[in-house]
Amino acid sequence: MRNENATAGAAAAAGFTAVVVMHPLDVVRTRFQVNDGRVSHLPSYKNTAHAVFTITRSEGLRGLYAGFLPGVLGSSIAWGLYFFFYDKAKKRYARNSEGKLSPGFHLASAAEAGSLVCLCTNPVWLVKTRLQLQTPIHQIRPYSGLYDAFRTIMREEGVSALYKGIVPSLFLVSVGAIQITAYEQLRKVVVDFKSKRITIHNQNPDKLLNSAYYAVLGATSKLAAILLTYPFQVIRTRLQQRPSDDGVPRYMGTWHVVKETARFEGVRGYYKGITANLLRNAPASSIIFIVYENVLKYLKPSRRND
Template sequence: MHLADFVAGSVGGAFGVAVGYPLDTVKVRIQTQTRDSGVWECVRRTCRTEGVRGFYRGMSMPLSTVSISSSLVFGSYRNVLHLLHELRHRSAADPHHKADLFVSGFAGGVAQVLVMSPADIVKVRLQCQTELPDSRPKYRGPVHCLLSIARDEGLLGLYRGSAALVLRDGPSFATYFLTYNSICDSLRSTDSGQPGWPVVLLAGGVSGMCGWAVGTPMDVIKARLQVSGVSGRRYRGFFHCLSHSVRSEGASVLFRGLTVNCIRAFPVNMSVFAMYELVVRFLRPAS
């Protein structure tokens, strides 16, 4: 088992959340409400009404769980990839098959949903509670939000939108790891077994943008399901949310927040992969 990848993924994921959280807040608000006509209007209104702290609402919950979820993503990806590589009877020096990279990334994305979903719904609820009809915040903080959802909606309420989360993270991480490895392979110098740091930074940033380009439609549906009922609009399920959103707002609604996702994805995933490579290169010789 590649334990170094679990540890490196944990550190890299936490670092990425700290870098990209403010734009994540903007993205979620744009996806779940229609008050703001664009990114800059949302940023200005948040600054004016809530100050800088408004961009960090709900951050403690994903920051506390991202170490586990990122560890599962990178660890599952690397171990599934190793298993598929061995099943093809290839030596360690042989390049990985592109299909194996895609399947391994898909497995890593799905593996994190069990841990990710409760933290994600808390994050989204806290980020959006300024958009609710009542002026008084419903949730006092991450723990209160988590317990309130479990009490009012049951334990399954913590997994509201998890189907969309699976459909987002499976294809998204499959694209993510495939793009990263493809760029590293094409730009890696022939005399080095590891990609240089400029290649790591470029590949990490581009792979993040490609992953979100694939995952944004399901990200919109996931966010809307997670605030269903609380935001004043209630969806009966995944397909009702999808059909109602497209019918009432057009197909372009599925790409709401894509610009913010891509802007955020480059520096965040550049940081994630830089930290991941740094830690895994340090640990792997000893592991």
């Protein structure tokens, strides 16, 4: 049985690697998500490539890596905690089901882990979003960094502001639940197929799969999760925007975002930035599972096929 500390360490390393490589696309996605055509302090981009070019030209690499510190901190913590809680939940369910975990138990374990991680990391994601939305034409005094952002938010809006977007965030727990369940089931199918094909019995599954398999499985499972849940990401990002100069939030709550987006933008509004999101998350998910699986092999040579 895998060691929880090894699992958490592998996941944290995977999360860090993915953020370093893919963060510029995260900035582009965030700016697309909040741009409803009625925001004056945000530049307008034609598409993902134009956004990257425009940000690089007007803001430099610093613009492409806005919010990087909370992004890398949040991702490393989130993935580490996620797999730690996930393994704990799986072990608990396994004791009650004679060691056999059905897809339903994998889903329940992933949902439980995601909810706990969401409550722990929402303040970090809120700060990341706000730092990513700061541009040279921003009309409010910009945050100077991670610490200044936390301090200013708590002073001007109160501690409760750190949990803006928590409702759609909890709905977005399904992203991790869907992804990890799909990954586990696809992984099991591939291992079973390869085991039968090469007629090796009781073979450690780590010997049957390599980084190419982890990349494909990670990207495929992430794609399914994104397509099903993306509107919640848009809703959360719009809720997490910084209030205007007079302290009034652009959106008052989840239902307000839903109504206003439908009214002014239609269904398309709920999928703004999805191209950048797919370009970021499919490769990022591949990177995460490649690093996670290989670091786990290094830290813990034997892996139980559960």
